[in-house]
Amino acid sequence: MTHLSYASGPSAAPLLGDTIGADLDRTVTAHPDRDALVDRTTARRWTYAQLAETVDAVALGLLDLGVGKGDRVGIWAPNCAEWVFVQYATAKLGAILVNINPAYRVHELEFVLNQAGIRTLVATPSFKTSDYAAMIDEVRPKCDDLRDVLLIGQNSWTAVLDAGAGGDRARLAEIGRTLSADDPINIQYTSGTTGFPKGATLSHHNILNNGFFVGELCGYDEEDRICVPVPFYHCFGMVMGNLAATSHGACIVIPAPAFDAAATLEAVAVEQCTSLYGVPTMFIAELNEPSFDSHDLSSLRTGIMAGSPCPVEVMKQVIERMGMEEVTICYGMTETSPVSTQTRADDSLDRRVSTVGTVHPHLEIKIVDPETGVTVPRGTPGEFCTRGYSVMLGYWREPEKTVEAIDQARWMHTGDLAVMDEHGYVNITGRIKDMVIRGGENIYPREIEEFLYTHPDILDAQVIGVPDHKYGEELMAWVRLRPGAEPLTAEALRAFCSGRLAHYKIPRYVHVVDEFPMTVTGKIRKVQMRAESIDILGLSEIASTSHA
Incomplete structure (x- = not known):
């Protein structure tokens, strides 16, 4: 059979069967003095008891702003302790945390704020070359649902923390009894x-x-x-x-x-x-x-x-x-x-x-x-x-x-x-969408990528399909080379593959790069690679040809 x-x-x-807040409270009761969170950049650390105290302060501060069950609270920041506080604080309130990609710019930020209907936005003022505060100011007039913006490290954030620190934690216990484990608690935008x-x-x-x-x-x-x-x-x-x-x-x-x-x-x-x-x-x-x-x-x-x-x-x-x-x-x-x-x-x-x-x-x-x-x-x-x-x-x-x-x-x-x-x-x-069809042969890039990792000079490899008059699509390998490696030509790579891969799986083109275009979550942006490859190889005319 x-x-x-x-x-x-x-x-x-x-x-x-618990909510996130109830599960955290159980852990705090069991391990109050154990380390819970370490933020190396700011040299700060919290035990579970201290983490619970801060999470509850953030929750009560947000509650004072009017945030309640089902309201959307956005978080736009790189990794930091405050991200963790907001994650657990919103869960305790039954508010829906909306994760905003740190790589987003004005156009994308405006879309997410409006599509999710974000009421309160917690953000870092800036990071590296990104001026988050300026971008928020630019889109804020176009976002009708957005009421409060809390900038981490600034008065808007510390005021919420201070207000919550003196709050009544019994209010959170009362709210907790109204929450269901099946309630929506998080919106994550897929890395389109x-x-x-x-x-x-x-x-x-x-x-x-x-x-x-x-x-x-x-x-x-x-x-x-x-x-x-x-x-x-x-x-x-x-x-x-x-x-x-x-x-x-x-x-x-x-x-x-x-x-x-x-x-x-x-x-x-x-x-x-x-x-x-x-x-x-x-x-x-x-x-x-x-x-x-x-x-x-x-x-x-x-x-x-x-x-x-x-x-x-x-x-x-x-x-x-x-x-x-x-x-x-x-x-x-x-x-x-x-x-x-x-x-x-x-x-x-x-x-x-x-x-x-x-x-x-x-x-x-x-x-x-x-x-x-x-x-x-x-x-x-x-x-x-x-x-x-x-x-x-x-x-x-x-x-x-x-x-x-x-x-x-x-x-x-x-x-x-x-x-x-x-x-x-x-x-x-x-x-399924990455599959390359070359002359009627279905080719899955992953198989070829795994093989290219065996090349002594290749550190990382990604394979895509590019337009071709004769076969419909041809293979192109983008590769990162190990430090000190000799330049790699398409001819040299084909020689390495010859006799070890079926002929139709051998990349016709090679492009050596320092980094691949990636989403913030580490996914390779093959759509972008294909678009850039069409320009690099001068294939725009072929790419624009329509097919049945």
Whole structure:
């Protein structure tokens, strides 16, 4: 009998039925004096008791401003302690936290403020070359719902903190009794590479449980210290980082406002972190950081690599050179809170470096034929779908787009291509929309990227399709080279691939870059790469040719 590509996740641990605020309060009661949060940039730290005091002060201050259940509160800032305070304070009020991408500019900011109907905006005044305060002033007249803007570190923010510090915490307990774990609590705008992003709306139940079970599979307890260089703006930071930590009494360590390889390695060493997170490009940067050997990383035990496909060779180096013997791979998407599969610490090395693991606890997954929707046999590629507590409530104010993503049986269709083996382990082979069709051959860039990582001079590689008169599409590789490597030509790369890849999978073009265009969450912007490549190669005329 042929086994189908379907699996469900058994678990000895039940789902949590609490709100985020109630779960935090339970942890504070159990571990009041343990470290909860460390902000390395400002040299500040909080125990769980101190964190609870500050979170409650922020919540009561927002309450005095009129923020209540269901109101949208935006947060526009890089990673900082205040981001964490606002995350938990809004949860205690039943307000909906709206994560705003730190890379947004005026046009995007205006869209999110209006689309979400943000009432109160918490923001840092500026960061690097971004003048957030000026951009807010520019869009504010165009945003009818926006009443209050609180700038971190300035009077508007400190006034809220001061007012809340003297407030009655019994008011929060009273509000807590009116909240349901199924209430919407967070809107995360998907990292749209074309057009405007969609706001994935998530509940307490969605993200608290996902953070908890990510932590369970990492083996977290109150002794763990999690270094979180990934952005809080994304699920990777605020769910897999913050909620995984607080639901287990572990400590959140913020190494820097934005990713910095040296600062991350220093934070791990100084704070004796047991876990480290990152997208593959972050781990690549850390492994190639000149100061790498000067940092004592012996405290590391586990961590998570996720956010985009994880190169096998990079995973092996993370285990061997960083000592992260129990490092896990997670796979998911914002709309599923985010994690659907994860490798386990007791998985074989081969499975931990070459798959995204098996189904998460309490979830279902299946792989279907993208055309028919029928579940395919194991070993057959198709579209990855997931169902269960983690699936979002929907896209904020966009019911039509919600129906396009979630079918009538509540399966979330991810748009990712995957294969499930006979033991239930999953490989992500690419995006349906990333697929390149060259002369009738379906080519999945991920396969070629994995091969290019074996080239001794290539540090990182991304493969895209570009227009071609003869074949419809041709392959182009964008590569980052190791320091000191000789220039790489297309001819040299083709010679390296010849005889080792099918001829139609060998890239015709090569473009050497220092960095790839990326979203703030570490996803490669292949749409932008394709547009730039068309200009670089002079293919505009071909690209404008219409096809049936």
